[in-house]
Ligand SMILES: Nc1nc2c(c(=O)[nH]1)N[C@H]1C(S)=C(S)[C@@H](COP(=O)(O)O)O[C@H]1N2
């Protein structure tokens with residue numbers, strides 16, 4: 001299979017920990033490991049079932065921070081007091097194999113969809129430190145947006161044309 005994007009970066013120090021890039025129209029771009037997700041933000045738990053087109057219903061229990069907490073801490077380039085300004089923003093989440101998906105800011109915003117979307121640090125009680133974080137979208141019926149081995153989270157405004 002042709003790789004369309006780079007896999008999560010392996011750190012020299014541990015040999016196994018991987019990181020993903022937090023980038024785009026944000027004040028504080030960063031490289032985050034699963035350990036960062038585990039230790040820097042409040043943890044949430046999601047017990048989910050989603051449908052996979054090839055393997056049917058999948059049941060997993062994930063733990064990790066809300067994507068919203070991580071994204072807000074990065075300082076998105078909008079006026080946080082203005083709902084319409086926030087509603088222009090998108091998030092694009094990439095996996096190490098090139099699989100990519102988009103979310104609207106409004107999905108994760110407490111004044112709009114308020115969906116508890118996670119950047120998982122564990123799956124079924126096992127750490128994702130060596131595999132990379134996985135996006136958890138409890139509001140989705142199917143599994144396509146449960147992007148695994150996350151390599152990049154881009155945040156930015158929708159284009160004008
Ligand atoms: N990086 C990446 N993540 C991915 C996919 C993929 O092809 N690449 N497939 C998605 C699909 S279609 C499904 S159903 C779920 C399957 O998750 P599971 O095998 O962990 O249950 O992963 C999702 N995450």
Ligand SMILES: [Mo]
Nearest residue numbers: 052053054143
């Ligand atoms: Mo799937």
